[in-house]
Amino acid sequence: MYDVTIRERVRNLLDSGETISAVSRHTGISRSTVRAWRERPDHPVRRVASCPRCLEVPELPAPPDKYAYLLGLYLGDGYISSIGDPSKQVWSLRIMCADTWPGLQEECIKALISIRPDNKVRMLPRQGCTEINSFSKHWPHLFPQHGSGKKHTRLIELETWQRQIVAANPGHLVRGLMHSDGYRGINRVRHHLNGSDHWYEYPRYLFVNESRDILALCGEALDMLGVAWRYSKPNTISVAKRAAVERLDGFVGPKY
Ligand SMILES: [Zn+2]
Numbered sequence: 001m002y003d004v005t006i007r008e009r010v011r012n013l014l015d016s017g018e019t020i021s022a023v024s025r026h027t028g029i030s031r032s033t034v035r036a037w038r039e040r041p042d043h044p045v046r047r048v049a050s051c052p053r054c055l056e057v058p059e060l061p062a063p064p065d066k067y068a069y070l071l072g073l074y075l076g077d078g079y080i081s082s083i084g085d086p087s088k089q090v091w092s093l094r095i096m097c098a099d100t101w102p103g104l105q106e107e108c109i110k111a112l113i114s115i116r117p118d119n120k121v122r123m124l125p126r127q128g129c130t131e132i133n134s135f136s137k138h139w140p141h142l143f144p145q146h147g148s149g150k151k152h153t154r155l156i157e158l159e160t161w162q163r164q165i166v167a168a169n170p171g172h173l174v175r176g177l178m179h180s181d182g183y184r185g186i187n188r189v190r191h192h193l194n195g196s197d198h199w200y201e202y203p204r205y206l207f208v209n210e211s212r213d214i215l216a217l218c219g220e221a222l223d224m225l226g227v228a229w230r231y232s233k234p235n236t237i238s239v240a241k242r243a244a245v246e247r248l249d250g251f252v253g254p255k256y
Contacts, residue, residue, distance in 0.1 A: 006027065006029065006050060006055065007037060009027060009055075009056060010023055010027055010029055010034055010037055011037065011041070013026060013027070014034070014037075014038050020034045020035050020038065026056050027050075027054075027055060027056055028050055028051055028054030028055060029050055051137075051138035051141055051142070053138065053141035053142060054138065054141060058161070060161055060164065060165060061115055061142055061165070063114060064165045064168060064169055065169050065172045066110070066111045066114045066115055066172075067111075067115055067142075067165055067169075068165050068166055068169035068170075068172035068173045068176065069107070069111050069169075069172040069173070069175055069176040070108075070111040070112065070115055070176060071143065071162065071165075071166070071173060071176060072172070072173045072174065072175060072176020072177040072178075072179070072180065073095050073108055073111070073176040073177075073179060073180045074093065074095065074143050074145075074176075075145070075151070075156070075176075075177060075180075075214050075217065076176065076177045076178075076179070076180025076181035076182070076209065076214075077095060077096045077180035077181055078093060078094065078095045078096075078143075078180070079092075079093075079094045079095075080092070080093050080094075080139045080140060080143060080146040081094070083135060088137075089137050090135050090136070090137055091135065091136060091137065091138075091139040091140055091146075092133050092134070092135050092139075093112070093133060093134050093135075093136070093139045093143070094131050094132070094133040095108055095112075095131070095132050095133070095180070096126065096129045096130075096131055096132075096180070097129055097130050097131075097132055097179075097180075098128065098129050099128060099129055099130060100128075101179060104179050105123065105130055105132060107179070108132050108179075109121050109123075109132060112132065112134050115142065116134060116136050116138070119134045119135060119136045120134065120135070121133070121134045122134070144159055144162075145157070145158075150210070151210075151211045151213075151214060152209070152210035152211035152212070152214075155213060156211055156213035156214055156217070157213065158217065166217075166221060167224065170221040170222075170224035170225050171221075171225055171250075171251035172251075173217075173221045174218065174221045174222060174225065174227075174248070174251055174252065175251055175252050175253075177207060177209075177214075177217075177218050177221075178205060178207060178248075178252045179252075181207055181208055181209050182205060182206065182207045182208075182252070183205065183206045183207075183208070184203060184204070184205050184252065185203070185204065185206070186201050186202070186203055186204075187201065187202055187203070187204045187240065188200070188201050189201075189202075202240065202242065202245075203245050204238060204239060204240035204245060205238070205239040205240075205245065205248055205252070206232070206236055206237070206238055206239075207236065207237040208235055208236045208237075209235060210235055215231075215235070215237055218237055219237060222237070222239065222248075225247065225248070225251060226247065227239055227244045227247050227248050228241050228243070228244040229244065
């Protein structure tokens with residue numbers, strides 16, 4: 001919902017003689033709401049979330065842990081595309097959630113709702129996964145990594161304000177990345193010893209992505225968590241040391 005400070009800001013701008021259109025442009029609040037607030041100062045605060053990046057003084061999306069998780073899902077397997085009449089500038093954020101990860105779809109939906117509480121969230125069954133999507137004019141503001149073409153064909157760089165959120169919530173970013181493009185499984189290794197084969201099994205995490213930039217972001221966040229990792233292939237980050245897997249389990253959780 002609009003918090004009081006935004007409403008106060010609108011009132012101050014109106015008091016300073018700005019027009020409804022100018023106030024709307026400066027604050028990102030719709031003209032009808034600005035008009036309602038001007039005509040009825042006691043008008044109840046509408047339960048509509050404004051975009052924190054469209055405020056006169058941009059704010060961080062909240063709650064930050066949900067944002068960091070959603071950023072991880074978006075970077076891993078999310079797409080932002082324009083829908084409908086281009087002049088209306090409505091965007092769809094689509095996230096593909098594997099059906100085999102219990103709890104993932106619910107967590108993705110919760111994160112979407114907490115970041116954009118008034119945008120409807122839809123679930124569309126796809127082959128082996130479910131597309132979860134939500135329409136908003138503000139997705140490109142919240143995820144400025146949006147661009148044409150696949151993510152690995154363009155530079156993916158976080159903005160300063162996003163780095164600030166990730167630095168405070170690296171575990172939630174890694175959780176989102178692992179939920180979308182990661183895997184926790186059992187690795188089986190054969191050792192030939194004294195004339196016979198011995199098999200060893202150990203759990204490990206893999207994060208597979210074609211974007212060097214996204215792999216690097218995952219590695220930086222793992223460093224922040226103190227989780228040892230390495231590249232097992234040019235497009236794969238592996239977390240396989242026992243202590244590292246145990247630590248990562250605390251942020252991502254065992255999967256099947
Ligand atoms: Zn916005």
